[in-house]
Amino acid sequence: MAKNLKPEDIEVILATDCGSTTTKAILIEKRDGEYRLIVRGEAPTTVEAPFEDVTMGVLNAVQEIEELSGRKLLDEENRIISPRADKDGNRVGTDAYFSTSSAGGGLQMMVAGVVRTMTAESAERAALGAGSIVMDVIASNDKRLPHEQIERIRHLRPDMILLSGGIDGGTTTHVVELAELISAADPRPRLGSGYQLPVIYAGNKNARDEISDTLHEKVDLEIVDNIRPVLERENLMPAREKIHDLFMEHVMAQAPGYSKLMTWTDAPIMPTPGAVGSIIKTIADINKIEVLGVDIGGATTDVFSVFQDVFNRTVSANLGMSYSVSNVFKEAGLKNVMRWVPFHMDERDLRNRVKNKMIRPTTIPQSMEELVFEQAIAREALRLALEQHKSFATVLKGVQQQRTIADAFSQSASGKTLVNMMSLDMLIGSGGVLSHAPRRQQSALLMVDAFQPEGITRLAVDSIFMMPQLGVLAEVHKAAATEVFEKDCLIHLGTCIAPIGEQKGNKPLMHYKIELPDGKSEEGELVPGQMRLIKLGFDKETDLPLKAKAILKPDRNQDVGNGKGHQVETTISGGVVGIVLDGRGRPFTPPEEDSKRVEKLIEWIAELDIYPVDTLKKMV
């Protein structure tokens, strides 16, 4: 293993992601001074019987890379060749190998804190940031009776527990009480019966001795710095790092083949969502932009964001497109799903279709009717996931803030969401329903309808789910990860321009002039309820999105990024879809009245070429 290689010496990188169903491998090489994705391979994950060894799936995926790239990566004993040994035109080996994993259900934790909106919430953020699913949050003030909390701890089988509470120097009583409840519940770990459940204590340092006395015989106790040493500040890194170490030692080591895989990699294996968060953070930092990323899977939807330099991640474990699709329907309600569908569907039949997808999750939409309906559900899943994220990604609660007069008038209070759809620069989508939509315009409109970005926002999808591998690479080689991310990982869809403000009748919202690179111009007025698509694609030589100059003059009631009535002159990027001008206003929902709703939906579908209109009209 080439562990001592400096980043500048790394020219060939092999990386894998071991998912629940498939193991994906990518090969990155430095060619002509830039890091690019060369090939991608995949093979079924081999964690379950009869194989029960994750490295088999890894080797199968790497073999596919060998065949596609012509680079020999495995020796006669099926070991990854490293360091690289290119010679006489033969390409052999890799400089580095990394991996991520979500196989076996990933990391599942329980967190506990004294106050639900303060230390418990900080603990939740630490766990989510480390890539975990949080099964429950227990707080001293969470309205459950103590015996209910004990029963809950007993019933859950977390991989580990994070316990926090109290600022340093503050009272110790409540957090020790929580420790007593955990001790009484005697929780047992999910994986493996032969070891004690790891519990991380990251609370008031004055309580460490008492916590240790209470818990050390029942659990495997680890103590780290307080995640909330003072109310005004979170210190999540020590807890996150400990979570990750314990994840490797306890969870991964139990999963078949991982202890072998851990010896192959040049950096610790990261939980997949942790790695996705890592690349999103890196992109936001390097480009100094605000980013919102979403990964909508079969069972869960992850939302990642970087606003005001603060990274947040939420997992909506109840929202997804197959295993959790019935939950989406239940939470959103029939009416909210059907508002996106321009034809009638019988409720009884609909419910059965949703449930049949839940119990047979690997099926795909064959008919156009099924596709439209499925994408309508996806909009609701994404919308609900963002709501959950907004209420979680907030400024710290419980903090006395210096208030200015302006603050008082704007009624900003502690606990306000950091998510700002106007200042958002880029929206990135991932997950089957977004990445594999038959037309890219469908992905673009799905995200715009669900998230309702404001002002000027770039849209992109990660079509081959490379983000986890780039995330773990970013921990070691930021430049390579960023370059491959921007050039090869993202499918740039284009830019959405959406003015916001009160709409009056048919009064134009803004005048726009888009100066295209071929010298032509698109100019006009955007009226309320209108959507307009302006084609702007890719540079044939560089394969990068074309740029155009946009001069936007909003009406005095409208804001398109510089304040109400203020002109914006900027460079915007094209993509597979182009520039989407969205005059539907914010917040927006299709018209209530049925015939008007269908008319508008068909109008937008036709303008953006979302579905074949002739096929759709037959269903209306």
Place this chain on the structure above:
Amino acid sequence: MAHAYTPGLKVTEKMTVTKRRILPLKGEVVVKVGDTVEPDTVVARTDLPGNVEPMNIANILGLPPEDVPDCMLKKEGEPIEKGETIAMTKSFFGLFKSEAKSKIDGSVENVSNVTGQVLLRGHPIPVEVKAYLNGVVKEVIEREGVVVETIGSFVQGIFGIGGETHGELKVVVDSSETVLTDSLIDDSCKDKVVVGGSLVTADAIRKAVSVKAKGIVVGGFDDKDLRDFLGQDIGVAITGNEEVGVTLVVTEGFGEIMMAGRTFELLKSKEGMMACINGATQIRAGVIRPEVVIPYTGEKQVMSAEDEAKSAGLSIGSPIRVIRHPYFGKLGKVVDLQPELHKLESESMARILAVEFDDGEKAVIPRANVELIEA
């Protein structure tokens, strides 16, 4: 995806069925290898620790936490009864006293002088594991449980509610297309596992509960009726703990769908025999499907080489069922398998197969939308 089709649900005339019957906590195994067991035979037992009831004595008596141990009338480990005084303070020359009384029967588990909290532990809760099947104890796992084995017919369902139960099979419909309505259920269905056709109505399920039937096996069920029956929507397909008075095993899916001919004929041929059924379903890592096991009796409890089922892959002539709209529930056989990707009406590109349905109609279906009918 690992496979371009969904491996089908098992429906087989004769196979070896093995079940691990394991305690939630270590305890005592009460049978031995070779013992013949019945569904209700207890094979292992243990005691779960009693429920914990915390009481903040410091708050109740108005004391600082460090004083709590001294005012306890009952120490750690001592038994207590509900209503018994377990801690007391006296003040003002003994004239005024404050008492804390136990909320439960049990014992004192822990007294904390840091938080002032006292943990009371209720009496242990006995737990038994039963055999579930008619069969033989094949293996004993010390202090944990046993492996029970039987030879019998096996029908795997797609979705179910309710847990383990057993009863004699009773087919109350003429064909696999008949809807199971409440008029078809009467007192003769008491303790039986009732077999229906294409759909069971909500009224039929309620009638089955009222006559104390043990279970229902049917082709389809409307989600709207399921919601009305359970009183809530099922969000994720994890079931088995519902206590609704009857176990339901659905073989085809949601909606009115004719039970597959093979399944119906098999169940019909076993009418009168004991069926052990379980509605528990879990659609995620470690998939669990509901099932019907009909153990053979006597000399038929032997597998021969011919009996061993062979699992086939997808090929020309394979019997399949369509599991998504359009053509949901239709049965047929594969007539062509093309390796190239094909554009569907939804414009998705997918690997497809050509199918000839049992009624003669032909269609092209994505491979992901069919399920192999396994022997």
